[in-house]
Amino acid sequence: MNQYDVIVIGGGPAGLFAAGFAARQGAKVLLLEKNAQCGAKILITGKGRCNVTHSEEDPRKFVEPFGRNGRSLLTALYAFGVKDVVAFFEEQGVPLKIERGGRIFPEHGEAKDVQKAVIAFARDAGVAMRTSCEVKKLLIDDDVVKAVETTVGTFSASNVVVATGGLSYPETGCTGDGYAWARSCGHRLVTPEPALMPVKLSAPWTAEVSHFNLKNVKITLCVDGKKVDERFGEAFFTRSGIGGPIILDMSSRIRDALKQGTVKLLLDLKPAVATDLFDKRLQREFAEQSNHEFGHSLGNLLPRDMIPVFLRLVGIDPKKKCHSVTRVERQRLLTLFKEFELHVSGCEGFRKAIITSGGVSLKDIDMRSMRSKQVSNLFFAGEVIDLDGPTGGFNLQECWSTGYLSGVNAATR
Ligand SMILES: Cc1cc2nc3c(=O)[nH]c(=O)nc-3n(C[C@H](O)[C@H](O)[C@H](O)COP(=O)(O)OP(=O)(O)OC[C@H]3O[C@@H](n4cnc5c(N)ncnc54)[C@H](O)[C@@H]3O)c2cc1C
Structure with missing residues (x-):
């Protein structure tokens, strides 16, 4: 059985960031994605232009539109905020610009360039990527994930990040698998509902x-x-x-x-x-x-x-x-x-909802590290968590920030 320091499940924005930044810490990282390509949903964001983030740089103000749960995002935003995202994409050759309402888009390119840049980042950081590989089950023993069972074999890791997204636009691969795994190992779930529809x-x-x-x-x-x-x-x-x-x-x-x-x-x-x-x-x-x-x-x-x-x-x-x-x-x-x-x-419904509200309860995640409070080597990132913001780049920023924080902590635990 192959052994990794970190396995990240889901190759969306949150998973790609988690994997890339874990690898940058020197960890041996495997990213598992069930689609033939990573970041399928990125391609349809912002009507094909990808509203990468929002111009509000003050984390305290940024979290306000997330409502009651917003404050739990603060650590992730202080760790990797709006300015970091802008600098990251500039470094990757995709400079960004602010448009009406503080929405930040690629200056010249489109969503495809954002997708390519994030995949290239993870690959260059040394992440091993397995696409067309669907995770079926987390093998958990004594409140520790021992291995991950997939359609192409079983992989084991010291830490696992779940970044499987929500239930919206199911054709992009989002079928709520992370919710079922989280619930089966003791996490509370806030009922997922279609939002921004x-x-x-x-x-x-x-x-x-x-x-x-x-x-x-x-x-x-x-x-x-x-x-x-x-x-x-x-x-x-x-x-x-x-x-x-x-x-x-x-x-x-x-x-x-x-x-x-x-x-x-x-x-x-x-x-x-x-x-x-x-x-x-x-x-x-x-x-x-x-x-x-x-x-x-x-x-x-x-x-x-x-x-x-x-x-x-x-x-x-x-x-x-x-x-x-x-x-x-x-x-x-x-x-x-x-x-x-x-x-x-x-x-x-979910078929046309931009995001899913609800998800893995914040009560069961230590939001200072993104680590589960129920399973000691399990982390969560992105839309699978019970956090949802309005349109304007808020939801992707949540993915970049929680992806970063989960990856760094999974690598250094
Ligand atoms: C039409 C549309 C437009 C949008 N526009 C914007 C925008 O402009 N700005 C913005 O901020 N937000 C936008 N969003 C929201 C944004 O795309 C999401 O918040 C974001 O993609 C969530 O990222 P994620 O990494 O958590 O999950 P996802 O992007 O959903 O990625 C999860 C990945 O996990 C994989 N996966 C799931 N289950 C398994 C499994 N069992 N095994 C292996 N892999 C699995 C999936 O195939 C998928 O690739 C938009 C959403 C939609 C639908």
Whole structure:
């Protein structure tokens, strides 16, 4: 049986970092990945551009959007924070740049370059990589992992890092295997749920307008008629509903709200203009186009593809001349611009969720080292842990930081 100092299970961002940094400490490291290639999920991050991290460099502020569990990430962030990630990728030949909202992306390249850089780093550090190798079981005796049973044989190691990710986008290899192993050796599990997911709308027309971005819009979440959250930013309609950063960031709240009552979203397409001012704008537009048909009057106000939807929903005869649109009709139009009601019928599941919330409980991991409190030579890193942040590069940073910390500690234990 082959013997290693550290075996890392899962070749995603967390696992590649854990393996690479363990090897840099001089450990003999084996990385086991069930896909034919490592980092499959990296390729689809940030719409193929990979939002590598977020520009907030102060760990205390960085962890705030992670909610209650955020503080447990502090040690990992102090060990390998945003600045370290930026320096790391610069060294690997993938310089990064800050974009809108503090999102950090590769300056020139794309997600593929991030994937290649992290794999090259691990390989250059001396990690032995076995791809197309699925781990089936951890062989544990006396609260110590003795070996790892795989589809191609059994490997033993002094320490094991589990970095198998969550359950989202299962086609990338994420089938929750780490959860089952963790539970079987005494770790508590916070129920994994899909998070950062698009939501489904009852509106039948969303597929017609699913190809352009709604930039700088405001969306208000209402539960049983009560406004409970609102966000500004970018969204887009999908074939069956609505997605984009502001929806994804509200989606866990929407998921929970659906268990309580009727959920609707109010879309404000012109949040920078107060309702009364926008009404004046409409009046001006109609005055200028007084003898034109209403159906041809919205070109200055709406993306072209959205116009047919508005015309269908507003209930104004498109052949009517602008000068004869009544005040009541204009009010209906104004409501579509400023408080477009979208009824939520559900949330997409794991298949379309960016991440999984829940996972191995922080109560059973020493977050200063990423070591299990139940099994003395077992470590966890990345999405498999009960930590989830919003969009914006927060989740990958969590993987880089916990990957680093688990790798270094597994190598030096
Ligand atoms: C569409 C999409 C876009 C995203 N965009 C961004 C973004 O721009 N910025 C951001 O910060 N986050 C983004 N995320 C989230 C981010 O990709 C994840 O948080 C991150 O990939 C988790 O890394 P991980 O290493 O923990 O797990 P994963 O990347 O899921 O890797 C786990 C690996 O373990 C392997 N594995 C699982 N079980 C076994 C087993 N039994 N044996 C061997 N190998 C196994 C899997 O095949 C997989 O390769 C996005 C996610 C998705 C789905």
